[in-house]
Amino acid sequence: MLRLPRAHDGDAGKGNGVIHPDSVQHINVKVFVAAGVKIDVADAVGVFHRWIKDSVCPEMLIDVAEYRHVPAGPGILLIGLEANYSFDERENRLGLLYNRKAPLDGTFEARLAQAHQAALAACDLLEKDAAFGGKLKFDRSSLEVFVNDRLLAPNTDETWQALKPELAKYFPNAAIERRGEPRDLFRVAVY
Amino acid sequence: MRPSNLQWKTRLGDRVPEPLSSEIDVFENEIALRKQGKIEDRIFAETRLRRGAYGQRYDNGQRSDGQTTRTLNYPDVPTKGPNTIWDAPGMQRIKIPFGGLNAPQMETLADLCEEYSDGIAHITTRQDVQLHFIHIDDTPALMRRLAAVGITTREACGNSVRNVTACPIAGVCREQTFDVTPYAKAITYFLLGHPDAQSFGRKFKIAFSGCKENACGLVRLHDFGAIAVTREENGKTRRGFELWVGGGLGPVPQQARLYDEFVPEEEILPISQAIARVFARLGEKKNRNTARLKFLVSKLGIEEFKKLVAAEREILPYDPRWTSYLKDVADYKEEPLKPAALLQIGQPRPEGFEQWHRNNVYQQRQQGYATVTVALPLGDATATQLRALADISRKYMKETVRSTVEQNLVLRWVSEADLPALYTELKHAGLATPVAGTIVDVSSCPGTDTCKLGISSSRGLAGELRTRLAAKNAEMDETIGGLRIKVSGCFNSCGQHHVADLGFYGVSRKKGSYTVPHFQVLLGGEWGNNAGTYGLAIGAVPSRRIPETVDRITTRFRTERMTNETFQAFIKRLGKAECKKMIDEFTAIPSHDEDASFYSDWGDPREFSIGDIGVGECAGEVIYPIDFELVACEREVFEAQLQLEAGNVEKAARMAYESMLHGAVALLKFRFMFASDTPDKIVEDFRKNFYDTEIFFDPFVKGKFAQDFFKANEEAGTIRTAEKTHQLIEEAQLFIEACYACHARMTATPAKVTA
Numbered sequence: 004m005l006r007l008p009r010a011h012d013g014d015a016g017k018g019n020g021v022i023h024p025d026s027v028q029h030i031n032v033k034v035f036v037a038a039g040v041k042i043d044v045a046d047a048v049g050v051f052h053r054w055i056k057d058s059v060c061p062e063m064l065i066d067v068a069e070y071r072h073v074p075a076g077p078g079i080l081l082i083g084l085e086a087n088y089s090f091d092e093r094e095n096r097l098g099l100l101y102n103r104k105a106p107l108d109g110t111f112e113a114r115l116a117q118a119h120q121a122a123l124a125a126c127d128l129l130e131k132d133a134a135f136g137g138k139l140k141f142d143r144s145s146l147e148v149f150v151n152d153r154l155l156a157p158n159t160d161e162t163w164q165a166l167k168p169e170l171a172k173y174f175p176n177a178a179i180e181r182r183g184e185p186r187d188l189f190r191v192a193v194y
Numbered sequence: 195m196r197p198s199n200l201q202w203k204t205r206l207g208d209r210v211p212e213p214l215s216s217e218i219d220v221f222e223n224e225i226a227l228r229k230q231g232k233i234e235d236r237i238f239a240e241t242r243l244r245r246g247a248y249g250q251r252y253d254n255g256q257r258s259d260g261q262t263t264r265t266l267n268y269p270d271v272p273t274k275g276p277n278t279i280w281d282a283p284g285m286q287r288i289k290i291p292f293g294g295l296n297a298p299q300m301e302t303l304a305d306l307c308e309e310y311s312d313g314i315a316h317i318t319t320r321q322d323v324q325l326h327f328i329h330i331d332d333t334p335a336l337m338r339r340l341a342a343v344g345i346t347t348r349e350a351c352g353n354s355v356r357n358v359t360a361c362p363i364a365g366v367c368r369e370q371t372f373d374v375t376p377y378a379k380a381i382t383y384f385l386l387g388h389p390d391a392q393s394f395g396r397k398f399k400i401a402f403s404g405c406k407e408n409a410c411g412l413v414r415l416h417d418f419g420a421i422a423v424t425r426e427e428n429g430k431t432r433r434g435f436e437l438w439v440g441g442g443l444g445p446v447p448q449q450a451r452l453y454d455e456f457v458p459e460e461e462i463l464p465i466s467q468a469i470a471r472v473f474a475r476l477g478e479k480k481n482r483n484t485a486r487l488k489f490l491v492s493k494l495g496i497e498e499f500k501k502l503v504a505a506e507r508e509i510l511p512y513d514p515r516w517t518s519y520l521k522d523v524a525d526y527k528e529e530p531l532k533p534a535a536l537l538q539i540g541q542p543r544p545e546g547f548e549q550w551h552r553n554n555v556y557q558q559r560q561q562g563y564a565t566v567t568v569a570l571p572l573g574d575a576t577a578t579q580l581r582a583l584a585d586i587s588r589k590y591m592k593e594t595v596r597s598t599v600e601q602n603l604v605l606r607w608v609s610e611a612d613l614p615a616l617y618t619e620l621k622h623a624g625l626a627t628p629v630a631g632t633i634v635d636v637s638s639c640p641g642t643d644t645c646k647l648g649i650s651s652s653r654g655l656a657g658e659l660r661t662r663l664a665a666k667n668a669e670m671d672e673t674i675g676g677l678r679i680k681v682s683g684c685f686n687s688c689g690q691h692h693v694a695d696l697g698f699y700g701v702s703r704k705k706g707s708y709t710v711p712h713f714q715v716l717l718g719g720e721w722g723n724n725a726g727t728y729g730l731a732i733g734a735v736p737s738r739r740i741p742e743t744v745d746r747i748t749t750r751f752r753t754e755r756m757t758n759e760t761f762q763a764f765i766k767r768l769g770k771a772e773c774k775k776m777i778d779e780f781t782a783i784p785s786h787d788e789d790a791s792f793y794s795d796w797g798d799p800r801e802f803s804i805g806d807i808g809v810g811e812c813a814g815e816v817i818y819p820i821d822f823e824l825v826a827c828e829r830e831v832f833e834a835q836l837q838l839e840a841g842n843v844e845k846a847a848r849m850a851y852e853s854m855l856h857g858a859v860a861l862l863k864f865r866f867m868f869a870s871d872t873p874d875k876i877v878e879d880f881r882k883n884f885y886d887t888e889i890f891f892d893p894f895v896k897g898k899f900a901q902d903f904f905k906a907n908e909e910a911g912t913i914r915t916a917e918k919t920h921q922l923i924e925e926a927q928l929f930i931e932a933c934y935a936c937h938a939r940m941t942a943t944p945a946k947v948t949a
Contacts, residue, residue, distance in 0.1 A: 028197055049799040056259040063267055066252060068312050069797055072571040072657050074624030077313035082327050084281055106197055151309055154198040154205060186581055
């Protein structure tokens with residue numbers, strides 16, 4: 004017979020000592036939809052199915068998941084093997100989120116650049132897609148960068164101190180601000 | 195492989211207790227060995243299933259895009275099961291015994307769904323949590339993080355004792371006989387990994403209920419269902435359980451049989467062990483379609499089954515765990531955080547509070563406390579919402595949260611005076627939808643969204659119904675508002691459609707060269723009385739027209755209902771012929787040119803197809819005789835139901851059997867232009883050409899439906915009871931569905947496979 008213990012405290016927000024930027028993986032970039040844009044996000048379902056059919060992304064694309072029924076949720080996701088793309092609605096702010104799942108070689112800067120370029124490329128494709136009738140516009144100067152791994156990069160001061168110079172180097176002309184509470188993923192706003 | 199996966203073991207250290215830590219190490223090694231090809235894929239498949247790591251749609255590397263079936267170009271590495279690609283996303287099922295959750299557990303689930311899944315934690319109809327789109331390489335780290343907060347995924351899937359369910363309001367229920375929680379907990383950990391529960395032919399489901407009348411435990415659809423009862427003996431109140439065995443849903447639903455009116459509390463664990471032994475020894479092993487306990491109980495008869503269990507009980511070696519937990523049962527209780535306080539009449543109430551209070555708040559047996567239901571749309575919660583709930587559970591209660599089989603969460607021990615403030619916080623988190631237990635609160639299995647077996651989009655339909663019904667919610671009277679809708683993507687019944695007022699399960703129909711998504715409509719299932727009655731199918735309706743069908747049925751109930759008449763009584767009074775008339779006008783399928791929307795499913799714009807085989811492009815409208823013949827068979831099954839309803843048992847059985855014969859004839863004629871008119875010869879030809887060749891095989895249940903047909907042929911002319919005839923009608927319905935599916939497979943243009 005197995006006996007399970009009373010739950011311990013979770014790991015959220017606990018520092019992990021020294022953070023090495025080049026060991027950080029799973030960098031996510033969210034590009035927000037421009038202010039005032041009104042689109043029907045449901046149209047993205049058909050667009051993403053078409054992207055799978057036409058293999059429009061460098062990643063292997065697998066499926067579409069739809070969560071519009073959940074308020075401020077992950078929205079509509081295009082599930083890939085190496086990364087997911089989504090029309091993300093977290094915090095009720097619509098944007099295109101690139102969620103890198105597979106690890107990448109190279110430096111933090113190279114990984115950030117990959118995620119950023121992938122997100123921007125997806126934004127370009129979506130803006131041109133006839134499904135949105137020319138109404139969809141992204142504000143490429145309004146981003147969030149996440150690290151989707153609490154062990155490699157918890158949302159702590161240590162991570163912030165380690166990654167801030169790298170982020171500032173990559174976004175030299177932007178303001179960068181740490182966001183969220185300790186339990187959240189490490190997240191910065193770039194604007 | 196995420197770089198952090200290997201680091202979690204060091205990071206968590208001894209917070210992952212034994213034996214879970216060692217078990218996860220073993221699983222991690224098995225993953226490595228499988229990648230090296232040193233474990234057979236079928237062995238690895240069962241290994242991961244017993245850890246809750248399940249397959250997901252398209253994991254065979256094939257996916258229809260609506261026109262063709264394409265090969266998904268996964269890297270060439272060993273499979274994780276027969277025909278199951280290693281890198282294909284899978285589902286992780288997480289057992290939550292009796293639905294009990296605390297704040298750190300919810301926070302961990304939140305973290306995991308963000309980091310490894312798609313940002314959503316899904317509550318199932320067995321009080322489990324499921325995460326989708328999980329990579330198998332990530333599962334050991336995920337399991338360690340769960341184990342560190344007291345959760346195991348062990349035996350969440352596979353041929354094992356599944357999550358033990360119980361009333362989510364056990365302990366606070368006004369009608370309960372006593373709190374079943376400690377018993378559900380005890381049996382969970384007694385049977386988890388127990389040697390006598392490791393060699394079943396199929397899964398084994400256990401449920402506990404605090405009373406007979408309400409539905410929360412759904413005891414009568416379980417393999418082992420226990421209802422709390424007491425007896426007065428020698429001036430003392432003695433606790434025990436009314437025990438039911440051999441219930442189940444699935445393709446052949448069966449109500450559990452009464453095993454004993456009173457099993458004393460000290461006997462419930464040893465009896466469960468004896469039943470496990472009998473099931474392991476005598477249950478079917480080769481044919482998984484007849485391997486559930488319900489088939490063994492039916493085959494032996496309940497009296498013989500009881501004798502065998504009693505004999506097994508006699509020879510069980512004594513185990514102190516049978517009763518050691520009982521010394522703590524009397525003292526078992528959850529405690530509130532805040533003092534009891536009633537909601538004051540003059541207390542300010544936020545906008546929307548009244549409706550929420552009416553639907554989502556349950557007054558506990560403990561005066562001054564309430565249990566609040568958080569109605570989750572389709573059972574889905576985001577990571578942010580789970581963290582908000584963790585905070586709320588610390589602020590207002592002592593983290594006393596439970597998941598429910600209706601895919602919701604309940605917050606127990608809320609001081610009533612806190613309800614307005616709690617409502618405001620839930621509303622801020624998007625968790626205060628005032629629809630708990632109403633017709634809007636539709637339950638659904640994952641269906642074609644992620645399930646490999648799904649035929650139609652159950653979540654797509656459930657979401658559409660939820661949206662439409664929510665728009666009318668405020669103006670709906672209680673007659674309609676109190677009905678329940680449950681949707682399954684196929685006949686396997688994970689959405690529990692049999693016990694809904696309005697139940698639906700996914701099927702398909704051919705229209706020319708197209709396949710059209712449909713749902714079978716079931717009316718009159720009973721949620722109350724521990725799932726006391728199962729609904730019967732009245733016909734299949736195209737998916738697109740199900741919302742209108744719901745509208746028609748509910749409107750008729752509202753306008754023609756007699757005083758205090760229940761929906762079940764109303765449906766019974768109407769009779770099946772009249773019920774079928776209600777839906778007849780919705781069964782027509784327009785041509786593809788007239789309305790192409792009928793040819794795709796809810797929430798999925800791809801042209802509908804069954805399985806991964808794309809249906810060929812339309813080469814003009816071709817109607818084969820078989821299209822008409824199978825419709826006629828369906829009608830015969832329906833008429834058999836009417837005969838049974840009228841008490842003509844013998845005629846009903848004959849008609850059900852003949853409908854199966856005619857279905858077989860239709861397929862034989864379609865394939866060979868000719869069929870015998872002698873039943874035995876029809877069966878012989880069908881067996882040779884459709885069963886032995888496996889053309890008729892369903893991807894999931896294989897030859898089960900054909901075997902039902904053969905059995906019906908063997909038993910033709912024998913006298914059947916009404917119950918046996920009811921079962922034969924169910925089998926005939928499914929056999930005809932299988933004929934439709936077989937025909938669809940035979941007429942589908944061979945898929946053009948493109949890389």
